Amino acid sequence: MPANLGPEYLAAEDEYRRAETPAEKIAALEKMFATLPKHKGTEKMQADIRRKLSQARKDSQKKGVVHSTPFYYIPREGAGQVALLGPANSGKSSLLRALTHARPEVADYPFTTRLPLPGMMAFENVQIQLVDLPPLSPEFAEPWLPQAIRNANTGALVVDVNDPLCLDEIESVERMLEGWRLPRPGVLAGNKTALPGGEANFAALADLYSGRYRPAPVSALTGAGLAAFARVVFEALNLVRVYTKAPGKKAELSSPYVLKRGATVMDAAAHVHKDFVEHLKFARLFHKHSEHDGLMVDRHHVVEDEDILEFHV
Ligand SMILES: Nc1nc2c(ncn2[C@@H]2O[C@H](COP(=O)(O)OP(=O)(O)O)[C@@H](O)[C@H]2O)c(=O)[nH]1
Numbered sequence: 536m537p538a539n540l541g542p543e544y545l546a547a548e549d550e551y552r553r554a555e556t557p558a559e560k561i562a563a564l565e566k567m568f569a570t571l572p573k574h575k576g577t578e579k580m581q582a583d584i585r586r587k588l589s590q591a592r593k594d595s596q597k598k599g600v601v602h603s604t605p606f607y608y609i610p611r612e613g614a615g616q617v618a619l620l621g622p623a624n625s626g627k628s629s630l631l632r633a634l635t636h637a638r639p640e641v642a643d644y645p646f647t648t649r650l651p652l653p654g655m656m657a658f659e660n661v662q663i664q665l666v667d668l669p670p671l672s673p674e675f676a677e678p679w680l681p682q683a684i685r686n687a688n689t690g691a692l693v694v695d696v697n698d699p700l701c702l703d704e705i706e707s708v709e710r711m712l713e714g715w716r717l718p719r720p721g722v723l724a725g726n727k728t729a730l731p732g733g734e735a736n737f738a739a740l741a742d743l744y745s746g747r748y749r750p751a752p753v754s755a756l757t758g759a760g761l762a763a764f765a766r767v768v769f770e771a772l773n774l775v776r777v778y779t780k781a782p783g784k785k786a787e788l789s790s791p792y793v794l795k796r797g798a799t800v801m802d803a804a805a806h807v808h809k810d811f812v813e814h815l816k817f818a819r820l821f822h823k824h825s826e827h828d829g830l831m832v833d834r835h836h837v838v839e840d841e842d843i844l845e846f847h848v
């Protein structure tokens with residue numbers, strides 16, 4: 536976590552997520568702002584909190600309007616929101632526990648999870664929001680589930696690779712999503728791979744499904760595969776990280792600008808400073824892992840993940 540957020544801040548952020556009225560939001564945002572470490576790395580977060588605070592204050596002044604966010608609506612945080620989907624007992628809540636500070640209930644009976652629960656997962660220098668959800672079961676699905684899934688940027692379908700019904704479950708999840716006209720999740724997480732036979736089961740699953748999903752083997756129990764899972768999730772979000780540097784200086788590699796895949800040098804420049812949009816002449820392109828650095832590129836050049844840009848105006 537680049538910003539080094541303390542427990543008080545995280546508690547306030549949690550409070551903000553659960554806040555339903557503007558008054559609750561204001562209180563939580565004020566706490567977030569007070570407990571946020573103030574340094575260069577958190578400038579964007581500071582600005583973000585200020586913006587949300589001013590919006591919440593505006594909302595609180597509107598008369599005669601009852602403001603309540605539906606309980607299943609989880610406001611997006613971080614680089615992207617990813618819904619954890621799948622049959623009961625596949626380990627969705629366990630994955631959330633293993634990857635974030637969230638503490639969902641985990642149990643070996645179905646329907647332990649009744650409400651959506653968010654948590655922030657670190658992928659290198661970015662935070663990705665995971666949302667744990669109740670199971671997608673053809674027998675019973677919470678009526679609000681489609682909305683909660685739709686709100687996410689993509690999903691990770693979590694299955695138990697050792698469950699003999701695994702393939703049927705994937706099929707039934709796919710059918711339910713199709714019925715709701717929801718896109719297929721970007722990631723297929725094969726969980727419980729540390730059990731005997733688990734790796735072979737995952738390999739078989741990946742053979743079958745790698746055309747449709749980005750497969751990722753994990754064990755929420757042992758922690759195996761979790762770092763790779765975070766990367767796969769980041770890739771499924773179709774995002775790129777871009778760093779900036781001043782001429783003759785080193786790049787600030789801890790706080791990337793996160794852009795949609797396909798973004799150009801111009802899009803990156805616009806994120807950094809609005810003046811760049813008009814005055815940018817060219818950029819020099821560096822890369823964390825590249826030898827031939829400092830290539831001159833124009834504003835239409837498409838950036839790649841971990842590109843470092845030096846803007847010249
Ligand atoms: N052996 C093993 N058990 C797991 C793993 N992940 C979850 N479980 C167990 O599977 C059961 C269901 O887990 P839970 O996270 O509640 O599943 P959910 O219904 O998908 O949220 C619990 O008993 C967990 O302890 C894993 O990686 N390996």
Ligand SMILES: [Mg+2]
Nearest residue numbers: 627628647648
């Ligand atoms: Mg659960």
